[in-house]
Amino acid sequence: MLTGRRNAFLAWLLVLPASVLLVVFTHYPVIGTAWHSFMSTPRGRRPARFVGLENYQTMLADPIFWKAFYNNLIYAAGTIPLSVALALAMAVLVSSRIPGRGLLRMAYFTPTVLPMIAVANIWLFFYTPGYGLLDQFLALFGLGGTNWLGSPDTALWCVIVVSIWKEAGFFMIFYLAALQQIPPDLREAAAIEGSGRWYFFRRVTLPLLMPTTLFITINAVINAFRLVDHIFILTRGGPDNATSVLLFYIYEIGFKFWDEGLASAMTIVLLAVLAATAIAQFVFAEKRVHYQ
Amino acid sequence: MNLAKILRTTAMAAAFAAMAGAAQAATELTFYYPIAVGGAVTKIIDGMTADFEKANPDIKIKPVYAGSYQDTITKIMTAVKGGDAPQLAVALSTDMFTLIDEDAIVPFDEMAKTDADKAWMKSFYPGFMANSQTPAKAGGMTTWGIPFQRSTIVLYWNKEMFKEAGLDPEVPPKTWAEMTAMATKLTKRDASGNVTQWGVQIPSSGFPYWLFQGLTTPNDAMLMNAAGTETYFDKPGVIEALQYWVDLSRKEKVHPPGIVEWGTTPKDFFEKKVAIIWTTTGNLTNVKDNAKFPFGVGMLPANKRLGSPTGGGNFYVFKKASPEQRAAALRFIEWMTSPERAAAWSIATGYVAVSPAAWETPAMKAYVKDFAAPLVARDQLQYAVAELSTHDNQRVTKALNDGLQAALTGAKSPADAMKDAQREADRILKDYR
Numbered sequence: 271m272l273t274g275r276r277n278a279f280l281a282w283l284l285v286l287p288a289s290v291l292l293v294v295f296t297h298y299p300v301i302g303t304a305w306h307s308f309m310s311t312p313r314g315r316r317p318a319r320f321v322g323l324e325n326y327q328t329m330l331a332d333p334i335f336w337k338a339f340y341n342n343l344i345y346a347a348g349t350i351p352l353s354v355a356l357a358l359a360m361a362v363l364v365s366s367r368i369p370g371r372g373l374l375r376m377a378y379f380t381p382t383v384l385p386m387i388a389v390a391n392i393w394l395f396f397y398t399p400g401y402g403l404l405d406q407f408l409a410l411f412g413l414g415g416t417n418w419l420g421s422p423d424t425a426l427w428c429v430i431v432v433s434i435w436k437e438a439g440f441f442m443i444f445y446l447a448a449l450q451q452i453p454p455d456l457r458e459a460a461a462i463e464g465s466g467r468w469y470f471f472r473r474v475t476l477p478l479l480m481p482t483t484l485f486i487t488i489n490a491v492i493n494a495f496r497l498v499d500h501i502f503i504l505t506r507g508g509p510d511n512a513t514s515v516l517l518f519y520i521y522e523i524g525f526k527f528w529d530e531g532l533a534s535a536m537t538i539v540l541l542a543v544l545a546a547t548a549i550a551q552f553v554f555a556e557k558r559v560h561y562q
Numbered sequence: 563m564n565l566a567k568i569l570r571t572t573a574m575a576a577a578f579a580a581m582a583g584a585a586q587a588a589t590e591l592t593f594y595y596p597i598a599v600g601g602a603v604t605k606i607i608d609g610m611t612a613d614f615e616k617a618n619p620d621i622k623i624k625p626v627y628a629g630s631y632q633d634t635i636t637k638i639m640t641a642v643k644g645g646d647a648p649q650l651a652v653a654l655s656t657d658m659f660t661l662i663d664e665d666a667i668v669p670f671d672e673m674a675k676t677d678a679d680k681a682w683m684k685s686f687y688p689g690f691m692a693n694s695q696t697p698a699k700a701g702g703m704t705t706w707g708i709p710f711q712r713s714t715i716v717l718y719w720n721k722e723m724f725k726e727a728g729l730d731p732e733v734p735p736k737t738w739a740e741m742t743a744m745a746t747k748l749t750k751r752d753a754s755g756n757v758t759q760w761g762v763q764i765p766s767s768g769f770p771y772w773l774f775q776g777l778t779t780p781n782d783a784m785l786m787n788a789a790g791t792e793t794y795f796d797k798p799g800v801i802e803a804l805q806y807w808v809d810l811s812r813k814e815k816v817h818p819p820g821i822v823e824w825g826t827t828p829k830d831f832f833e834k835k836v837a838i839i840w841t842t843t844g845n846l847t848n849v850k851d852n853a854k855f856p857f858g859v860g861m862l863p864a865n866k867r868l869g870s871p872t873g874g875g876n877f878y879v880f881k882k883a884s885p886e887q888r889a890a891a892l893r894f895i896e897w898m899t900s901p902e903r904a905a906a907w908s909i910a911t912g913y914v915a916v917s918p919a920a921w922e923t924p925a926m927k928a929y930v931k932d933f934a935a936p937l938v939a940r941d942q943l944q945y946a947v948a949e950l951s952t953h954d955n956q957r958v959t960k961a962l963n964d965g966l967q968a969a970l971t972g973a974k975s976p977a978d979a980m981k982d983a984q985r986e987a988d989r990i991l992k993d994y995r
Contacts, residue, residue, distance in 0.1 A: 275764070294764060312664055313664065334964075386745075394823070394825065394830075395825065395826070398823070398826050398830075398834045400830070400833070401830075401833050403836060409756075412754055415756050415757055417818060417819055417820035417821065417822075417907065417962030419767075419821070419823065420766075420767070420818075420819075420820030420822060420971075421819075421820040421821070421971060422973060423970050439751075499802060505767070506766060506767065506768050508768075508821060508963070508967050508971070509766075509767075509820065509821040509967040509968075509969040509971050510964050510973060511964060511970040522956075522960070525636050525639075526632070526636075526956040526957075526960075527954065527956055527960075528639060528660070528958045529957075
């Protein structure tokens, strides 16, 4: 009994550092933000006061908020499936025995190592009209002179491409590790049964990769709302909010306009969206993902 | 231990104590500053503060590099809200209202006590003071900022291209009509109609409102009042100026379509993709070092008058500072903006020297003897107006930026875009009226 109590005490003591960090840097900020979202923004000598749902009403009436929300959905729909599919394709390619495999793996992983701001500065010159890499390439076919980042029709897609380029290599590493875990006897058994490569991939490899896919997809969803660094360099949300996504707009409201109340309300909405997607994914995962 | 040794030790201890006491007596100031142009600016600032400390041993300055202008104001505001404001900072002159509304800064009129201080406050170009003062309740003006790293917009032109197009390489466009005509001659197309060389480009990413003031000012239109409570975005003169900008690309087709990136504009110029660019005087050193062809620097073309907005950063002193710290801060700022220092700072960075006296120093005179381009910026100052700055500044500015970008990309007509921007600005500013 005494040792049991001592064990429990020891266990709590061991958990303490992690839980203190979590409470201070995760749970308290969430509660604090929720509280601030019901308060007005203090200015100078005017302190914050309780305003109820006013910040939420302002948010719902703000057309730029809806624009950013809509942009974010397109951004997510553009980045998540493509980066995951690309990661899988790259992982399959570099896990097979091909010459120069090490070099190829490194090449695919390089974008992950580079800081996003540096990446964005490189891509800024890829997209430059006239002498940018993209336009120089298109000039070979008689096209060119496209203002990729300066036109509302193309700017968001340009931002999406950079995200995919940046993320796919990172996700590839997880797929690569998972592919190495698949026992080779499965392939031998399948070969004896006479299954083709595509059939084997579809019925054996892909199901075995499902836990990894779930993990990667959750990360991709989070990144679709979190990865906005490059927007600061490439477009600053422009032209006319065409590339403004939720987190970028929250930053503008919070740290450029200093409207903490409104920024808190939007943060709560973003948190709710993320929580809902994560829960939906886990519910879906219960049915579809088979852990070994 | 003999007596001599004891005495020596005691003396040393006393000396240490005295030194520590002296260090404590020195007034310490934390000084935030941003960097917005190329070059080893941190080194220059550190060197200047070290020189100041040498001349003023009773004051210790701790310079803190705080990032871009946006980073700097973010850090300042966070520090102010956390009760840990610096005593002294350089931030955008347009951040003035933001800092006033936060009740964070002290007016210089309160700190300037002697006649010399008061004379010093009057020693700057009025164009630069426009963004540093607000109308005082008792009449006259209250001074909240002191000009330090200030700039203005000028045009740069490629003399080779002018010659190729049959234009006089020494004469830049003087009026809007001339700029359109010259840009038409300077725009080149290949056989399939793709443009290989643009006539003119005015950047419109990030802060298009500033470049836009280079069009509204010559059109004799103001964007806001001095109290920062009214904007005039939907006035005919403003819409006309926007129409001219939009027409350059959409009607005349001598200006790249869509949004032109601010950051790559100098590079476009170096790569000979464009003959005339508009950008800050802060890029002067950059262009001088990287342009592989003869170039000229000219004033922005006039329509009804000459004109350009000023830009850049001011010194601010914070309320948090004690009376001693305020006095020390004032001494430091006076020293940093003295004619010799202002001239050295201008030569090292490309910023416009902030007082007429700085241009009379031997160093400055020697500098412009070989390189006359800085004089253009100085001469344009007499026509310069304040950069757009109001209460809740960044929000009002964003309303205008969004409107400008909507018009430039063709999403809205200039008139509709400016009416929408004005409506949004009215909504934001109504609390301050």
